[in-house]
Amino acid sequence: MQLDRVFGALSDATRRAIVMRLCDGEASVGELAKPFEMALPSLMKHIRILESSGLVASEKTGRVRMCSLQTEALATVEVWLAAQREVWEQRLDRLEMYLRN
Amino acid sequence: MQLDRVFGALSDATRRAIVMRLCDGEASVGELAKPFEMALPSLMKHIRILESSGLVASEKTGRVRMCSLQTEALATVEVWLAAQREVWEQRLDRLEMYLRN
DNA sequence: TGATTGGTTAGCCATAAAGCTAACTATAGT
DNA sequence: ACTATAGTTAGCTTTATGGCTAACCAATCA
Numbered sequence: 390m391q392l393d394r395v396f397g398a399l400s401d402a403t404r405r406a407i408v409m410r411l412c413d414g415e416a417s418v419g420e421l422a423k424p425f426e427m428a429l430p431s432l433m434k435h436i437r438i439l440e441s442s443g444l445v446a447s448e449k450t451g452r453v454r455m456c457s458l459q460t461e462a463l464a465t466v467e468v469w470l471a472a473q474r475e476v477w478e479q480r481l482d483r484l485e486m487y488l489r490n
Numbered sequence: 491m492q493l494d495r496v497f498g499a500l501s502d503a504t505r506r507a508i509v510m511r512l513c514d515g516e517a518s519v520g521e522l523a524k525p526f527e528m529a530l531p532s533l534m535k536h537i538r539i540l541e542s543s544g545l546v547a548s549e550k551t552g553r554v555r556m557c558s559l560q561t562e563a564l565a566t567v568e569v570w571l572a573a574q575r576e577v578w579e580q581r582l583d584r585l586e587m588y589l590r591n
Numbered sequence: 592t593g594a595t596t597g598g599t600t601a602g603c604c605a606t607a608a609a610g611c612t613a614a615c616t617a618t619a620g621t
Numbered sequence: 622a623c624t625a626t627a628g629t630t631a632g633c634t635t636t637a638t639g640g641c642t643a644a645c646c647a648a649t650c651a
């Protein structure tokens with residue numbers, strides 16, 4: 390499922406940092422790599438994982454690959470969480486109703 | 491980090507299903523296991539992972555272990571997502587401002 | 592007390608994740 | 622044409638994940 394991949398992608402601090410960086414705008418692979426002490430191929434793997442989750446898209450022009458955030462994928466997660474919250478809040482409401490009577 | 495574990499816990503459909511079930515109220519390990527074709531020990535592993543992420547708490551009384559959702563852990567994720575959204579929306583706002591002038 | 596139920600422990604397997612190095616490709620700059 | 626830059630591929634480790642079975646403990650119930 391898509392949610393598997395999105396949650397999985399966000400379960401790593403490096404990848405969350407990349408996402409945070411991309412919230413501020415597009416960046417090349419090199420720019421994304423700078424803050425980390427990691428070897429490039431390792432970082433590329435993270436980018437691949439982010440891409441396969443749908444959180445990031447990238448396009449190569451010349452020898453530079455630019456990456457951008459796909460906010461819809463993050464929205465998917467927000468939607469899922471909101472749905473859960475609704476269920477548990479309804480339950481708490483029922484509980485409160487019950488306790489009042 | 492805590493977020494690592496929470497996102498990791500939610501990256502599996504079985505565990506998300508458990509979380510969804512617990513949104514509706516407490517449940518024993520046995521009740522949680524029923525909907526799945528999985529062997530009990532496998533399911534227990536998932537419960538352990540959910541516990542170590544802080545999403546679920548459990549307590550054993552007699553021979554029955556009751557599990558409950560810890561909504562604060564889900565809230566942690568919501569907070570992180572909201573923070574990202576704020577950043578990217580600010581950027582889009584700036585972009586719009588720029589395009590207007 | 593003996594059997595059943597509810598969960599737990601231990602240990603095995605296959606696959607995937609996260610990192611590395613080394614070597615390679617392809618574009619840009621001089 | 623040569624060199625430096627920006628990624629990419631391949632292949633290797635180590636550790637974690639997700640599943641299983643088989644055997645085990647502990648609380649009920651008859």
